[in-house]
Amino acid sequence: MTTVSLCLQACREEDASMALTTAVHVLVFTLLYVAVVPGQCGWSATYATENICVLKGSTVEMSCSYTFPMHRTVTSTFWFTRNGADGSRLDLTVDPDYTGRVTYRNKTNNNHTLIITDLRESDSKVYRFRITTDQSGQRWIGQPGVKLNVTGLQVDVTPATVTEGQNVTLTCITSCPLTDNPTYIWYKKNVTSPKASGQSYSITNITSEDSGEYYCEAQNIYGRLNSSSVSVDVQYAPKNPSVSRNNP
Numbered sequence: 001m002t003t004v005s006l007c008l009q010a011c012r013e014e015d016a017s018m019a020l021t022t023a024v025h026v027l028v029f030t031l032l033y034v035a036v037v038p039g040q041c042g043w044s045a046t047y048a049t050e051n052i053c054v055l056k057g058s059t060v061e062m063s064c065s066y067t068f069p070m071h072r073t074v075t076s077t078f079w080f081t082r083n084g085a086d087g088s089r090l091d092l093t094v095d096p097d098y099t100g101r102v103t104y105r106n107k108t109n110n111n112h113t114l115i116i117t118d119l120r121e122s123d124s125k126v127y128r129f130r131i132t133t134d135q136s137g138q139r140w141i142g143q144p145g146v147k148l149n150v151t152g153l154q155v156d157v158t159p160a161t162v163t164e165g166q167n168v169t170l171t172c173i174t175s176c177p178l179t180d181n182p183t184y185i186w187y188k189k190n191v192t193s194p195k196a197s198g199q200s201y202s203i204t205n206i207t208s209e210d211s212g213e214y215y216c217e218a219q220n221i222y223g224r225l226n227s228s229s230v231s232v233d234v235q236y237a238p239k240n241p242s243v244s245r246n247n248p
Contacts, residue, residue: 042069045129045142053149053176056121058223062114062146063106064129072133078104079114081125089130089141097122119150119223149176153218153227162206164237170201172216172227182220189213189229208234 048063068074079102084090092102098116105113112129128145132138151174158169172184185194186201189212195201203210213229 042067042072043131043140045131045140047129047142047146049146049179050144051147051149051179052222053151053174053179054119054220054222055174055178055218055225056119056150056152057225058119058150058220059115059117060119060148060222061105062127062148063111064113064142065111066129066131066140066142067110068131068133068140069135069138072135072138074131075134076132077112077130079112079127079129081127092116092127121150121152124148124150151175151178153216153225155214155216155227155230157230157232161235162232163235164207166206168203168206168210168232170203170214170216170230170232172199172218174218178218178220180221182218185217185219187215187217189215206232206234208236210234 044067046065048065052060052062054060062079066077078089078091078093080089080092081095082090092098092114093104095102101117103115105115114127114129116123126145126147129142131140131142154173156171156173158171159166162168170186172186184197184199186196186198188195191212195214199216201214201216211232211234213231215227215229217224217226219225
């Protein structure tokens with residue numbers, strides 16, 4: 001069996017990329033082995049990034065560049081996260097979980113971009129790209145895919161009970177580190193100008209005038225999101241009792 005015939009046999013499998021990730025060895029002539037690895041058959045898929053963390057409600061783009069065997073014509077390209085009812089890979093454009101939120105771009109020049117709008121936390125999944133050619137059975141799934149994490153925002157206050165004179169820290173929390181240099185801005189309700197920037201906001205020697213509701217706004221290249229507000233109620237510090245003595 002030649003290297004070429006080995007490639008064609010391996011690439012006819014639905015999950016050829018998985019099969020090729022581990023080198024396949026075939027005895028060609030006595031004591032001579034040929035190892036087939038991704039790209040040797042002419043198949044390859046390269047993702048622009050493999051991990052993305054974005055804010056709920058944002059729009060994300062995932063790109064994949066690919067190659068396929070010579071003398072073949074690509075008949076379909078699409079992204080998927082799961083199989084359909086018939087067991088075949090389910091194109092995201094017809095997946096009911098993504099209705100009206102998915103588009104493809106640059107379906108030429110061996111580059112393909114997936115765009116998902118109005119992201120939900122339930123969209124946190126691994127997204128993979130699939131190519132099919134006019135050769136019966138030739139399909140390629142690019143591994144490992146793109147792992148997308150969609151996060152909301154929460155504000156943590158330390159300490160939980162706030163007393164006058166303490167140092168208090170408010171922290172904007174996400175479930176994953178936001179991608180591409182996010183910015184954070186802090187606001188106090190009913191106050192026009194921002195209070196601070198940065199993922200954490202510290203108030204030193206806090207007073208009753210600092211009582212109120214605070215929230216953070218996070219932003220990266222994919223979008224922005226405001227957290228729900230958290231109430232900071234500054235309690236008066238206990239005063240040391242004084243004792244007066246009246247002389248008879």
